[in-house]
Amino acid sequence: MIFSVASVGVGFDAPAGTVEHTRRWRRLRATTTPGLLRKCSVGLAVAVAMLWGVSLATITARHDAIQGMRHDSGPSFVAAQRIHDALSEADATVAGAFLVGGVEPATLRAAYDRSIATATQQLVDLDRTGVPARLRGPLTILSGQIPVYTGLVERARANNRSGFVIGAAYLRKASGLMQNTILPAADQLAAFDADRIHAGYMSATRWYHPALVIVFGGLALAGLVAVQVLLSRRTHRILNVPLVAATVLVTVSSLLILTAFAAERATLRDGRDHGFVPMTVVAQARVLALRAWADQSLSLIARGDGAVFDTDADATAARLNQVLAAGSALGGPDASTRAGLTASWRDYESTSGRVRRSASDVGGFQDAVALALGDGTPRFHRFDQQADTAVTASQRRFSARLSSADSVLGSLAVGTAVALALAALLVLAGLQLRINEYR
Amino acid sequence: MKLRWALATVAFAVGGVIPLTAVSCGTVASPLSAAGQPLPPLTAAPARAGSTAPSSNCGDATLSSRPPVTMPIPGKMPAGSYLAAIAKRGYLRVAVNVDVPPFGSVDPDSGQFAGFDVRIAEAVGRAIFGASGHVKYRAVTNAERIPAIRDGDVDIVVATMTVNCERRTQVDFSAVYYEAGQRVLVLNSSPAKSLGDLGGQKVCAPAGTTSIQRIAQAPSRPVPYPVTNDSDCLVAMQNGQVAAISTDDEVLAGMQQQDPQTRVLPQSLAPEPLAVAISLQHPDLTRFVNGVLARIKADGEWTAIYQQTVGNALGPTPAPPPNRYRN
Numbered sequence: 172m173i174f175s176v177a178s179v180g181v182g183f184d185a186p187a188g189t190v191e192h193t194r195r196w197r198r199l200r201a202t203t204t205p206g207l208l209r210k211c212s213v214g215l216a217v218a219v220a221m222l223w224g225v226s227l228a229t230i231t232a233r234h235d236a237i238q239g240m241r242h243d244s245g246p247s248f249v250a251a252q253r254i255h256d257a258l259s260e261a262d263a264t265v266a267g268a269f270l271v272g273g274v275e276p277a278t279l280r281a282a283y284d285r286s287i288a289t290a291t292q293q294l295v296d297l298d299r300t301g302v303p304a305r306l307r308g309p310l311t312i313l314s315g316q317i318p319v320y321t322g323l324v325e326r327a328r329a330n331n332r333s334g335f336v337i338g339a340a341y342l343r344k345a346s347g348l349m350q351n352t353i354l355p356a357a358d359q360l361a362a363f364d365a366d367r368i369h370a371g372y373m374s375a376t377r378w379y380h381p382a383l384v385i386v387f388g389g390l391a392l393a394g395l396v397a398v399q400v401l402l403s404r405r406t407h408r409i410l411n412v413p414l415v416a417a418t419v420l421v422t423v424s425s426l427l428i429l430t431a432f433a434a435e436r437a438t439l440r441d442g443r444d445h446g447f448v449p450m451t452v453v454a455q456a457r458v459l460a461l462r463a464w465a466d467q468s469l470s471l472i473a474r475g476d477g478a479v480f481d482t483d484a485d486a487t488a489a490r491l492n493q494v495l496a497a498g499s500a501l502g503g504p505d506a507s508t509r510a511g512l513t514a515s516w517r518d519y520e521s522t523s524g525r526v527r528r529s530a531s532d533v534g535g536f537q538d539a540v541a542l543a544l545g546d547g548t549p550r551f552h553r554f555d556q557q558a559d560t561a562v563t564a565s566q567r568r569f570s571a572r573l574s575s576a577d578s579v580l581g582s583l584a585v586g587t588a589v590a591l592a593l594a595a596l597l598v599l600a601g602l603q604l605r606i607n608e609y610r
Numbered sequence: 611m612k613l614r615w616a617l618a619t620v621a622f623a624v625g626g627v628i629p630l631t632a633v634s635c636g637t638v639a640s641p642l643s644a645a646g647q648p649l650p651p652l653t654a655a656p657a658r659a660g661s662t663a664p665s666s667n668c669g670d671a672t673l674s675s676r677p678p679v680t681m682p683i684p685g686k687m688p689a690g691s692y693l694a695a696i697a698k699r700g701y702l703r704v705a706v707n708v709d710v711p712p713f714g715s716v717d718p719d720s721g722q723f724a725g726f727d728v729r730i731a732e733a734v735g736r737a738i739f740g741a742s743g744h745v746k747y748r749a750v751t752n753a754e755r756i757p758a759i760r761d762g763d764v765d766i767v768v769a770t771m772t773v774n775c776e777r778r779t780q781v782d783f784s785a786v787y788y789e790a791g792q793r794v795l796v797l798n799s800s801p802a803k804s805l806g807d808l809g810g811q812k813v814c815a816p817a818g819t820t821s822i823q824r825i826a827q828a829p830s831r832p833v834p835y836p837v838t839n840d841s842d843c844l845v846a847m848q849n850g851q852v853a854a855i856s857t858d859d860e861v862l863a864g865m866q867q868q869d870p871q872t873r874v875l876p877q878s879l880a881p882e883p884l885a886v887a888i889s890l891q892h893p894d895l896t897r898f899v900n901g902v903l904a905r906i907k908a909d910g911e912w913t914a915i916y917q918q919t920v921g922n923a924l925g926p927t928p929a930p931p932p933n934r935y936r937n
Contacts, residue, residue, distance in 0.1 A: 337844050380635070
């Protein structure tokens with residue numbers, strides 16, 4: 172039995188000593204059962220190791236991508252959005268306070284101070300996380316120009332208190348700086364992080380990750396089954412328990428990885444569709460609304476010279492209507508938080524239309540200011556608060572989805588590593604048992 | 611046998627992997643949606659209407675039409691006249707500046723219009739209606755003054771408007787109600803004594819005014835720096851963007867009141883006779899306004915208005931400008 176012939180069909184009809192004879196003999200030796208089994212054992216171990224390598228690489232790639240979104244690009248996108256939001260709010264608030272008269276109401280002054288404090292705090296946090304060179308420009312603009320802006324606002328206030336018309340000119344200059352320089356820089360920050368989130372999503376859900384697991388898992392399984400069939404034919408033993416166990420382990424870990432990938436992908440999709448997208452859309456709506464509101468105040472403050480602001484308000488409102496339509500078409504579990512937005516905006520818009528009409532009427536200026544302050548401001552705040560609630564809900568959902576996607580992959584790498592290492596050992600042990608029988 | 615296994619594996623890979631990846635394993639992208647994109651700031655500011663009419667020589671531009679021999683009694687405007695139309699409407703529509711104290715401004719506390727120009731308009735309103743409170747204001751920029759008349763948005767413009775031949779082709783003017791002059795405002799620390807010392811430096815004035823034209827034509831070649839409103843000039847000077855401001859001395863006096871670190875240079879570049887602008891289609895209104903102006907100049911109301919608005923900011927109260935008519 173020591174040199175058992177592998178295949179019945181192989182004969183020795185070629186004369187000994189010829190090249191043909193040697194070649195055939197080598198083939199025979201290689202196909203002796205222990206040699207073959209040794210080869211099978213190494214081959215299967217390599218196949219299982221490759222499956223392990225592939226799963227480790229794909230799990231790690233996804234895990235890293237999600238971690239990057241959870242702890243880096245996600246929070247910094249939210250921070251950039253908050254900066255934009257807080258600054259828009261500050262600009263609109265200070266303009267609204269100016270309309271009231273010589274001394275701005277304490278509530279509006281406090282709201283302005285809060286907005287500026289929020290923006291600078293977020294900026295410091297962003298700076299601390301270490302930013303790539305590409306963002307140096309916008310960050311420098313933000314940290315350099317916000318103090319210039321607040322300085323202009325203070326000069327506007329001081330002059331307004333003295334009853335000097337130059338106060339309004341300073342306010343226009345401040346708002347111009349905000350809208351044309353500071354906010355676009357905040358937009359650049361947000362756009363950069365949005366790109367990173369996009370890239371993170373792609374890396375966390377590559378189509379070829381599961382494909383590789385299927386291919387390599389399938390190869391390992393096919394090998395295992397083939398070797399077991401071979402063994403049962405050659406050795407007439409039906410079951411090799413370690414090999415069966417290895418087969419089960421490989422099957423289970425492959426399926427586990429595929430299931431985890433599918434679950435992670437579904438969670439990320441949910442986070443995108445019901446968190447990220449509504450968050451960005453409603454945040455944009457809020458910023459646009461604040462801009463339109465500031466435009467209205469500035470137009471009234473500018474008295475005769477409101478045309479520039481009215482044009483901007485029109486463009487902003489047109490865009491806002493598109494954004495609101497997109498927002499209400501979104502659906503999802505937080506749809507109820509967005510449900511009232513369009514109606515609230517329409518409500519404010521009707522007032523602002525009346526304000527605009529009476530401001531351009533000869534002699535209607537005082538009525539317009541009274542209407543803007545008495546009716547327009549509370550209506551705007553109703554919209555603003557709804558938008559804020561909706562953004563916060565979507566923000567929470569987005570970060571919750573990221574962390575649950577992360578936890579799906581959390582122990583997968585370790586679990587599959589242990590299972591596949593065990594499978595490789597079982598393969599080696601199971602075949603060694605048979606090889607030993609030939610000694 | 612082996613071939614069959616290999617084929618089975620390939621079939622499994624191809625038949626299983628491709629549909630599976632297509633259905634539930636596709637790469638998920640998360641680009642910022644169109645609605646989430648920011649709206650960039652509007653860069654193109656609407657073009658301002660300046661005085662673009664060809665210059666023409668009309669002789670003495672300050673000559674206006676003679677008032678009627680007997681002014682209509684307040685509240686009883688002659689039937690069929692434009693004055694009767696105003697009376698029927700119930701209020702006079704007036705365009706004023708609001709950033710030119712002490713001529714035109716809005717009180718930040720009360721929101722009321724105030725200043726020398728506003729008081730002149732009130733006098734005209736009282737003469738039509740016999741009572742105050744029948745004047746409605748519309749604030750305009752300098753460049754909007756002529757369009758406001760031409761488009762019929764207002765009846766009269768009392769907005770520190772200088773009379774010249776170029777403008778006379780587009781609107782009619784009353785007799786001169788104030789004899790201003792273009793002067794130069796500099797920082798107290800500036801060594802400049804006149805516009806001649808400001809060659810190559812930026813000098814600010816509102817766009818669409820005679821002041822900015824005169825800066826551009828000055829022999830010392832200062833650099834004109836046009837802005838929208840008068841007060842934008844003071845902002846520019848306080849921020850070190852311009853070395854000087856050159857416009858009507860009354861405007862400069864208001865700026866000087868707002869910023870004591872500045873002074874008005876004594877040199878007058880050109881007389882700036884200020885008059886009320888009225889549509890060329892309403893000669894009866896022009897004659898009526900001239901009648902009101904002649905009366906307030908004569909009965910001391912003009913002097914009272916000057917003292918209550920301008921005060922002593924420019925030294926002793928001057929005499930009212932003379933009434934000069936072309937017929």
